Amino acid sequence: MRSGTPLFPEAASTIAPRVDALYLFLVGLTAFMTILIAALVVIFMIKYKRRDPNSIGARIHGGMALEIIWSIIPLFIVLGIFVWATGIFFDIARPPAETMNIYATGKQWMWKFQHLDGQREINELHVPVGRKVKMIMTSEDVIHDLYVPAFRVKADVIPGRYSHIWFEATKAGEYHLFCAEYCGTQHSGMIGKVVVMEPDDFQAWLSGGVQEGSLASAGSKLFQDLACNTCHRPDAQGRGPVLQNLFGKTVTLASGENVVVDEAYIRESILTPSQKVTAGFQPTMPTFQGLVSEEGILQLIEYVKSLKTDMPVSAVRPNTGGPAPNENTPAQAPPTRN
Template sequence: MWKNLPLFPERASALAWQVDGLYFLLIAVSAFFTLLIFALIFVFAVKYRRSVHPHAVQIEGSLPLELAWTLIPLGICMIFFAWGSLIYFQEARPPKGAMEVYAVAKQWMWKFEYENGQRDINQLHVPVGRDVKLIMSSQDAIHSFFVPAFRIKMDVLPGRFTTTWFRPTKVGTYHLFCSQYCGTDHSGMIGQVIVMEPAAYQAWMSGGASSGTLASNGQQLFQQLGCATCHRFDTQGRGPNLTGVFGKPVLLEDGRTVIADENYIRESILIPGAKIVSGFKPIMPTFQGQVSEENLMALVAYVKSLAQAQQKGAASDNSSVPDTPNSQ
């Protein structure tokens, strides 16, 4: 009977315990106040029923009581606020060195692309114990990436990247749900997150037929689309040199400074005129409608790799131009 009636979700991520702990506290406090109110109503209703208590005693109110039941609940709420915010901040900040997986959501399926170029549909394979960061975007309506066993959820939007992360702690297969209503087959937009032992994961990774890493695919696109003619790896290009740009502040023509994150790179490809780098002219054509979500992700991965390659280069005091980053 109980096997067919689970009343609680599995706990399979590093954060799940924290979320559940706060959840239990909330249940305890709520149960206390609910029972308190129910009990008071019941006791008053019985004790002061008209047949035994025909004359009501008029009471105007009580300032100390009003203050008490304003301030005590407020104080308790602030505990929830602090704890809830701590969890939320952890969820919002992926740890450094997390393995990155790109996800494209579309009506009504999930496509995942790993750094080595391998692809998955409606299944996400991850090794146990490893931080996994998802960089997601939608091809049509808003979707939402929800894995109850990990206690994480993040909307997936068209036109921008959103991210989430988790560290799976238990080998197994878990539900992946789309939780933002997205049309006809919304309830069919489900999949699985398959958490594997690291060795099994490696075996699975090397089993797939991959056509180069995501970044190297991006590099090919960078050539094909003609990006390289302006974005040269020296100071002579008509567009900014993209080496080492990712993750750094960029000074704009209008004086603002922005961090070159995934969304900035994405916007610069699709709406080049939105944020012009200081010292350059708004001459770049838009690639809106010419690059698919998958290709965009490859391009972003390539620009990212230019920064990583430079860091590595700087560390080994080797300032050569990065040409084939992350190649296998």
């Protein structure tokens, strides 16, 4: 965040220079075309100024060649821009397979972030330089939008859905974080900062502070508190499906439909369990609507993701301060599903 009056935003992510290049090209095109158009209008106004009040213009109806030229050339120019811009967009919209995940929850009028290691932040987001970070975001109330101008990315944060942005920061520093979708009275107060740190500093920050244990362990505790473990057992003897190694898999529903187990499916299964019942099971699960917060759901999701082995992680895993766990985004899950 800078003082003074900058005229161009800081570029602090890998995508930012690519966005800026397209922007500058379009600024150049706009300046060229506007000056050309304005010059022609002014020149024609002067050159063909009416001097005799009874004079009329030359009889010219039009010209097919000119019409074709000034339709086709702009068409090719804009299609070229389309291809260029779409390439950038696809890279923004599709997170890479290997990312460091951070969960974000928007609510009127604050941002809450949960790191996998258990750190929680409000209106402040710490990330390291040089890591691909994916934000998995949802809202507790209305639509918000997480926007970091220095990274040139934003995405709407929508209640009932998970949306994503991803970025790789390139420069340590503090940058604005805004809510970019109007969300009511204190919309302009729903701001904060992104603190980009060198990897070592980030590790130090991660290991300092909270000692609540990882997000997955919080989820594990919640899993037991809500008595989920009475039906979802690791040994296939429970009344509900086994959750071990489930995340990212495709399951068949009672309706015959196939569904990929992603964040949205887990959320839906917790809040409206009878909506999509796995084949072979009875719709006996009660809804947990109102019993578990959006953040709690995110913890449960992280817990389900952590169930890679047959044994659930212990409820209180000590915070080792080691490298943050790398989450694997399953390749078969469409990354921009939302």
